[in-house]
Amino acid sequence: MSTERWILAAAILCSLGVTTTGAVDAPRSPSGIxxxxxxxxxxxxxxxxxxxxxxxxxxAVIPADRSSTGVFLHVFEKAEKRNAELIKTIAASKAPAGTSQRKIADYYAAFMDTASIEKHGLAPLQPQLGAIAAITTKAALATQLGAELRADVDPINATNFSTEHLFGLFVTQGLEDPSRSMPYLLQGGLGMPNRDYYLDTDKDMAGFRSQYQVYIATQLKNAGIADADEKAKAVFDLEIKIAKAQESLVDSEDVHKANNPWALTDFASKAPGLDWAIYFKAAGLDTQKQIVVWQPAAITAESALVASEPLDTWKAYLTFHTINHVASLLPKAYADASFEFYSHALQGTPKQSERWKRALGAVNRDLGDAVGQLYVKQYFPAxxxxxxxxxxxxxxxxxxxxxxxxxxxxxxxxxxxxxxxxxxxxxxxYPETWRNYADLTIKADDPVGNHLRAEQHEYQHQKAKLDAPVDRNEWWMTPQTVNAVNLPLQNALNFPAAILEAxxxxxxxxxxxxxxxxxxxxxxxxxxxxxxxxxxxxxxxxxxxxxxxxxxxxxxxxxxxxxxxxxxxxxxxxxxxxxxxxxxxxxxxxxxxxxxxxxxxxxxxxxxxxxxxxxxxxxxxxxxxxxxxxxxxxxxxxxxxxxxxxxxxxxxxxxxxxxxxxxxxxxxxxxxxxxxxxxxxxxxxx
Incomplete structure (x- = not known):
């Protein structure tokens, strides 16, 4: 049951809405109570x-590395332990290069190699950071923004979406024509969970805003960027404007307000400010006839900000979010700062999870079906x-x-x-058809690159659906996920193996x-x-x-x-x-x-x-x-x-x-x- 700020998913992917944040086991009587x-x-x-x-x-005691505890998390930790055993077995098997097993083992090994991560520093991000630094025109900015468009739906928290990118892409059946898939463009661009964190007058929210601005400056300073405090303020002020442009969660859940198919040629007049022709070409969507705009007022207002806000502010914004997006995969100073703000400040979690647990989460995020195929074979009886x-x-x-x-x-x-x-x-x-990762490159010494390539692989997978018959059997959760989901557009339900446990x-x-x-x-x-x-x-x-x-x-x-x-x-x-x-x-x-x-x-x-x-x-x-x-x-x-x-x-x-x-x-x-x-x-x- 579905909240990542993927607002479209909030409306059309309805999951249990559980979070894997701590566990406690309780003895059960013969009655099951x-x-x-x-x-x-x-x-x-x-x-x-x-x-x-x-x-x-x-x-019940909430573990120091969790924000809550409960029955759902007992089941989650059972799945987590099984995943750890699977990966340990895979690593020992020395699977051949190119196989899913080798990709899983190499991804996990790269995440766990903290010495290499410290040694490489920000080097894995230099291609992106260099491209941002080279921006000198609003046209170049449009290219960069388009190149960063991603598709990333998490049905566990489906009201959330990829906040590091100004807009988000979702691909599914058309609202009025379910026989073909359509691209949906969604509001985005915030580093905190949603617009309320920027606009609510509550004292706790005001405190979060102060901490967030400090956090932005911290990550910029970690990167050795000059004038970090001034740039952090500019980034934060820009996000305040983005938050004011966005629609609320309640409004975003209204599918009737969301059914706005725009021809590509409509964007220039309906949402002026961003060079949409350049943007869509960089995003690989320039051949589409229509794109459904889920929150038209927000898309229009955010596009206007591209024109009205200084280029240097946008460059600082993109630089920060490029770092923030992969902070957990960067040297300890970046990862610790990210934990301190997102988990400690916003969630109240005192202690960071052990690295092996974070590595498992990352593998399941980027190679979910590869792990899931092994999981059900081992742990889910017919x-x-x-x-x-x-x-x-x-x-x-x-x-x-x-x-x-x-x-x-x-x-x-x-x-x-x-x-x-x-x-x-x-x-x-588990799904009837498994995802294929054959063309996804995973390296044992490149955790940042592994994740970015996995995101690009997912983006290409979603775009490919635009030119293929609708798959009404498509799954939106992996088998090792402790949750369940309803897919109204597909009139379908998914019950993953991992929740089907005591x-x-x-x-x-x-x-x-x-x-x-x-x-x-x-x-x-x-x-x-x-x-x-x-x-x-x-x-x-x-x-x-x-x-x-x-x-x-x-x-x-x-x-x-x-x-x-x-x-x-x-x-x-x-x-x-x-x-x-x-x-x-x-x-x-x-x-x-x-x-x-x-x-x-x-x-x-x-x-x-x-x-x-x-x-x-x-x-x-x-x-x-x-x-x-x-x-x-x-x-x-x-x-x-x-x-x-x-x-x-x-x-x-x-x-x-x-x-x-x-x-x-x-x-x-x-x-x-x-x-x-x-x-x-x-x-x-x-």
Missing amino acids: DLVGIDHSIKPGDDFDGYANENWRKT SSKIEVQQMVNNILAAFDSRVDELTWMTPSTKAKAKAKIATTHVGVG PFFDPKADPAANYGSIGAVIGHEISHSFDNTGAEFDANGKLANWWTPADQAHFKAATQKLVTQYSAYEALPGLHINGQQTLGENIADVSGLTVAYIAYHKSLRGKPAPVIDGLTGDQRFFLAFAQSWREKTRDAAMRAQVISDGHAPGNFRAQTVRNIDAWYDAFAPKPDEKLYLAPDDRVRIW
């Missing part, structure tokens, strides 16, 4: 997250794939039956919804625990096809209104009740959840939990669920759900999530149960308890 973690002094009706998780939270596929089928059937039962929806809209369910493509474990999924576990955890995840992703964004797309992935006016009005009224419900939650003193910003994910949580519950009961085939550990089947189902979302988070990271993410923090997601009638039967909350909602106030969407 952590009984020790339950705090019986808290009434379920006052705080179901607290009831399910507070005893765990009291003793039996797990079959069982999860059956669960997916059961939950899709439950959603279908739920549509039949909706009293507010007209037959014509129901028929369209059921057609969409029937054509949903589900990928479990406690989310355990073939030996009681069905209540499996349906309450991985079942709710599956239901969540299915429901994204029918959230406030997914419901805008038909069974073919086309942006089309398939609702009657009355049905659409009912749907929107119900979703606004959910906006109000979540906007009342206070994450930190004075900092409330943005119910509109998190709406799509909250719809998916409510609807996903609803259909997972229905599917769980259908799996019982009419038999009563056994009582295990003193818990009924329904109690185990809802506890498994709440314990899946348990987390303990540093305040800085919590603030960053609330401001920048389309997902509510886990403790609020666990409270989703208050909208489910069966939870009231299972735990008997009283009307005077905090979570209690009268039947008419419970949000029922699907």
Whole structure:
């Protein structure tokens, strides 16, 4: 569930929105529930997250190199350990040159060779830095900006995008013509997580702005650049102007505002300031007939800044971002400064992760499918794939039956919804076709070059889709990713192998625990096809209104009740959840939990669920759900999530149960308890 500032991805890639920032393992009973973690002094009706998780939270310790800890991260660390074992085996095997195994081993070795990194200094960046220094005209600036355009979508945090580049490219099916792929141009250009960090008057944000300007100067000084403080101020002031030009996350999630196909010849008049002909030629997009502009006002305003701001300011901006983009791959002074600002200051993480962990993350980022192919062969049995596929089928059937039962929806809209369910493509474990890295050069002594070449390789892969048939089976996550994703334009779901592990999924576990955890995840992703964004797309992935006016009005009224419900939650003193910003994910949580519950009961085939550990089947189902979302988070990271993410923090997601009638039967909350909602106030969407 999707936030990188790839705003387009925020609207059309809907992932679980988890972050791999720390882990804690808890003992599970035969029921699949952590009984020790339950705090019986808290009434379920006052705080179901607290009831399910507070005893765990009291003793949970956030690792020094993490910004949070929780169940998702227990599963992540299992995958991380497996990846480390794979790479150790690959390195020992001395695989032949040119093979994927050799590329993985060489990439990892280059990242770990700190002595060579210190020796080379900024030398790996000299071609880019030299090109920037040689800019003497705005035409040359346009060439440089175009050459730096990249495509880089991260569905784990899909509301974020590549901030080091003024604009970003996304390639996927056309909104109105799903039969062919289209290039989408997105706003960009910020070094902090999003525009709010530049514009919010909150004292914490003002502090971040001061630290960021110091950080810019630090990296310029590390590079030996003269007048670093003055240039840092100029860069920061430029980014303030870029932030003011950008559209908000909420506006960017509205696909109707984003459907703006411009002919290449339109850019000069609609967004004057940047020499677009030069820009698109340098970006390799000059042969395209149209480009969809996702945030037209932002693209126009940012283009104007290219003309209005001094050339020296742009050169300082490009120099800083060229360094910042690969700071973790540069000598220790650069990497430490980057950690101190982005992880310590912005996320509250006290200690940098061990280098081998960072190396694994880098390998998985740039050679994800190569690692994933080995991962599933070693760690994902066919039996797990079959069982999860059956669960997916059961939950899709439950959603279908739920549509039949909706009293507010007209037959014509129901028929369209059921057609969409029937054509949903589900990928479990791994993709049907693997990425090919044969033409990607990886060297054992060039970590910066390896990453930059991998980015260029990804960019060329994305551009190639513009001239090829649409692949509706394309995956947007690697198998070793602990997450899941819905792809509304493809009408498809991906459930990577790494999340299909205990406690989310355990073939030996009681069905209540499996349906309450991985079942709710599956239901969540299915429901994204029918959230406030997914419901805008038909069974073919086309942006089309398939609702009657009355049905659409009912749907929107119900979703606004959910906006109000979540906007009342206070994450930190004075900092409330943005119910509109998190709406799509909250719809998916409510609807996903609803259909997972229905599917769980259908799996019982009419038999009563056994009582295990003193818990009924329904109690185990809802506890498994709440314990899946348990987390303990540093305040800085919590603030960053609330401001920048389309997902509510886990403790609020666990409270989703208050909208489910069966939870009231299972735990008997009283009307005077905090979570209690009268039947008419419970949000029922699907």
